[in-house]
Amino acid sequence: MIATEKKVFTRSPVLTPKITHYCPGCGHGVVHRLVAEAIEHYGIRERTVCVAPVGCSVLIYKYIDVDMSEAAHGRAPAVATGIKRARPNLFVMTYQGDGDLAAIGTAEIIHAANRGENISVIFVNNAVYGMTGGQMAPTTILGQKTTTTPTGRSANEGPPIKVCEMLSTMDAPSYIARVTVDKPAAVRKAKRAIITAFGRQLDNKGFSLVEILSPCPTYWRLPPVKAVKRIEEWMVHTFPLGVYKDKEAANADNKQS
């Protein structure tokens, strides 16, 4: 007896059928897919505006089929604020890397979070500058070698910035979580986090951010398989996974008790 074919995967129509420019083993491709699937999940493609960052994912507009705006390096949360305030019915998100969000755009992300700006932020942390060729990022881990920390990041540069921990001290944000995409189970968890984050905006609950620990084999100088393993072996110790802030869960707990 011949088993009938069972379709196990379909490309989200929110993703364009293009081959990405990302390096083999880069996490951006997976994260793009999850973002597209979350947009599809809510059926909001036709009212989504994504603000693209400066960095490797500056070309995101080629891969996710929604309206897009550019932003200067680091300013994506400010541009998103302008769009969301101008047209509150749009679903507005930013997609930012670690240099963009945690170095040059620190002021913009902190203040957008602190205002409880009703936007959703996808923060891809791979602990290195990719587009410019492997320099130290604000999230580069102590001891990690980059072109600008040739002997490894040290006290000279200070320890890495922990964005989720920092932003979760604020009252306004609705949902802040750190996930990764190093295994199928983690990818599914990441997707749930992104769906939760997007839902907060759609429910007018305010600011949400999902940080995604993502491999950069090229500038970690590792083959893709080893790079993926490094996340569990090495990156999660500095950047523990988990939900850092969840106002809705806290509200539910308060109601129960």
Add this chain to the structure above:
Amino acid sequence: MTKVLMSGNDAVVEGAIRAGVDCYFGYPITPQNEIIAGMAARLLPLGRVFLQSESELAAISMVHGAAAAGKRAMTTSSSPGVSLMQEGISYLAGSRLPAVIVNIQRGGPGLGNIAPAQGDYFQATRGGGNGDYRTIVLAPDSAQEMLDFTFQAFDLADQYRSPVIVLSDGRLGQMMEPVELRDPPARKRVKKPWALTGAKDRDAFFVCSLRLPVPELAEHNRVLDKVFREIERREPRAEAYRTDDARLVFTGYGACARLCREAVDLLRDEGLKAGLLRPITLWPFPHKKLLASLKKAKTLVVIELSYGQMLDDVRLAVEGRVPIEFLGYAGGEAPSIKELVALGRKLLKKSSRKKASKGKRR
């Protein structure tokens, strides 16, 4: 029509409201704080968007977002704050987004002081940020024009899909004058089919300055250049005051033009033929109008509250046709009318003596 005594800064608020500004984003800085406070007071009750940003970098980026969403957006600041905004202004220009930026200039460079000055002429008229672009620059010389030009800046921005700068200074911003609360002549409101509204029943848009392939960026720059040339043809504005038979022409913009106008009247009272050519658009600079005002002129006097910035544009326009005298001031200083009259008298008598002696030799 009603006239109300108000400051130039308050007139900016009035002009913006009348132009239908949808979104205002700004950061406090002296001497423009009446504008940000006025915007908060006026916009919030109207249900329009007002937000105090965390910096000028953020303010101009918020303007970028609102403009990309097709709304009328503006910000205001003063010199050091406008320097920070240059990043965003370059992105607006590159993305072809309309926006209005009002600069209530103060003394520089650096922190300088909060006294009125005109040291940002180059920054405003040469693009200011990175890359090859220009922005229309309107220079009011009264509280009335602060209202009128802010209003008109929105139409110009929409028409050319470009940021427009209103370049004023602390003197005009703080000074109170009777202002007619009016809608100045408006242009036809243009549609914004390029705006980010969600990709419903159309392809997704990407509003950007980014053009990675060389031929694409080259073509984009050609398109921008075409727009700038069109602006240069259509938009130069200047006021010619008593220049028809003037032997001596003063030129200065903004607050300087007010001083010159008075000096011209006093010189005329003495029977001396003085006039004023006041550039209203600093870019495009009114080359032709300046030349036309010099038909009978023996001397041109350039006055600015900076050290020879507008002077460059004047030289390019005049191309050596008449001798140029230059008076520059900075740090909040400005000439007195008495000084200008004395200078005018000296220059006019000198040129008439020259003429007389030439006659004798013949």
